[in-house]
Amino acid sequence: MPHLSIEYSANLENRVDISGLCANLRQAAERIEAFPLAGLRVRALRADHFAIADGDQKHGFVDISVRLRAGRTMSVRKAAANALFRAAEEFLKPYMAQHSLALSLEMRDIDPELSPKTGTIRDHLGDPQ
Structure with missing residues (x-):
């Protein structure tokens, strides 16, 4: 973990580089020491x-949910x-300077006892964490 889900209004589809926003947030999350690389997921x-x-x-609107x-x-x-919000805000700043946009982020904990997980991503990373 963490998983970042970006929900955005359809009117942004051709105005904001949503794939770029995903990449930007993944890079920001990668720099957070408390986030294991193999657990990062960003989806829009x-x-x-x-x-x-x-x-x-x-x-x-762009609403970012961090689980x-x-x-x-x-x-x-x-x-x-705060680091993730700043990264999103900086990325969207040029758009927000000229358009009406609400940006929000919420982080919430997942109870590990109620969230079983499995996967092989760590097996395929060059430098597993």
């Missing part, structure tokens, strides 16, 4: 149906959330 899901503020379709296995201190989680 487009919301085709949405209504924001006054209903004008010019408004858009993280429990066990990290509040200070570690807060620093990680």
Whole structure:
């Protein structure tokens, strides 16, 4: 873990490089010492149906959800959330300077006893962690 899910309004599809945002957030997460490389997942899901503020379709949103296995201190989680938010904000800054956009991020813990996992990614990394 962590898993980052980016939900974004469909009106951003041709205006924001969503793949670039995913790569940017993965790189930011990779720099966070408390995040194991093999556990990083970043995915983006487009919301085709949405209504924001006054209903004008010019408004858009990017909502980032970070799911993280429990066990990290509040200070570690807060620093990680801030680093990821800053990375997203910096990436989206040029768009936000000219367009209406709401950006949010929420980090939450996952109970490891209720979240079984398996995989072979570590077996295929050049420098397993």
